[in-house]
């Protein structure tokens with residue numbers, strides 16, 4: 001079980017009735033926090049610029065950072081775009097619904113505020129049953145960034161949403177903890193070859209197996225540039241430093257937290273009692289399962305952030321599959337001099 005938010009009529013376990021209620025709020029221009037398989041989103045009718053403006057306000061998000069539009073089906077998603085290259089269609093056929101966002105040339109029906117005036121729109125078909133039910137009931141596409149304050153850690157439970165945004169939203173639909181725990185992978189088709197704008201819950205290798213190599217960064221000045229690729233992001237308030245290969249770290253005398261995939265086994269020589277001296281320890285996956293690690297990452301960062309530490313000391317994980325996205329988030333969360 002996860003801790004329940006305080007009882008308030010605006011925080012509701014997802015059910016047929018509450019999803020209907022949420023859909024009515026969305027159609028009326030309201031804001032609803034909803035579970036997706038990646039992280040919780042803060043949703044509004046994507047075709048209603050005033051409703052979308054409230055998302056920016058509540059998040060404290062700069063208006064140059066565009067939003068992902070969620071749709072119930074690939075067809076509904078592609079209704080928002082001017083053209084769909086064959087490779088994008090293939091990804092949609094194989095990987096939607098799921099943790100993958102595609103940036104494609106937008107139609108003029110998509111309000112400027114959703115895309116921050118960019119030529120592309122980011123679209124995604126989520127697989128979470130509650131997100132699916134809400135999209136079907138609302139009958140409009142839903143623009144939804146992660147339901148955290150700008151720059152903070154994405155929420156993976158309804159309680160996190162409440163901690164981030166309080167009751168500034170019209171409703172928080174509680175669908176339990178998110179399965180992936182990391183935001184979607186964002187791929188832009190605004191240049192050729194397509195570009196990996198953000199590693200995420202869909203491993204880059206899975207995408208490349210289908211459509212060939214992705215560029216790892218947009219060309220300078222290209223329309224694929226994503227203003228959301230800010231360096232420091234997903235950050236706890238406590239300074240977080242990354243372990244560098246070969247470095248040693250002695251927490252003695254300080255309140256330091258440790259974040260790593262798995263503590264070294266006791267027989268690893270140097271590693272004996274590695275965790276000793278740390279004030280709090282988060283092991284993301286003792287079985288070294290990167291899926292489990294991804295699902296635990298943000299909640300672990302939040303727990304460490306709440307532990308009254310001076311510093312969080314984090315180890316990167318192996319850099320393949322979901323490890324790419326986990327390490328991306330750890331790097332962005334880290335404090336640079």
Ligand code: TXA
Pocket residue numbers: 036038039040041042065066067068099101103115118120121122124144145146147182183184185186188197198224225226227228229
């Ligand atoms: O898993 C997810 O993607 C979650 C759930 C709620 O769907 N959403 C999410 O949204 O993480 P957000 O706003 O936190 O991140 C969206 C990312 C940002 O890096 C943003 O810059 C990029 O997608 N993006 C959105 N629209 C774009 C556009 N039109 N062109 C380029 N990049 C875009």
Ligand code: MG
Pocket residue numbers: 145146154
């Ligand atoms: Mg976000």
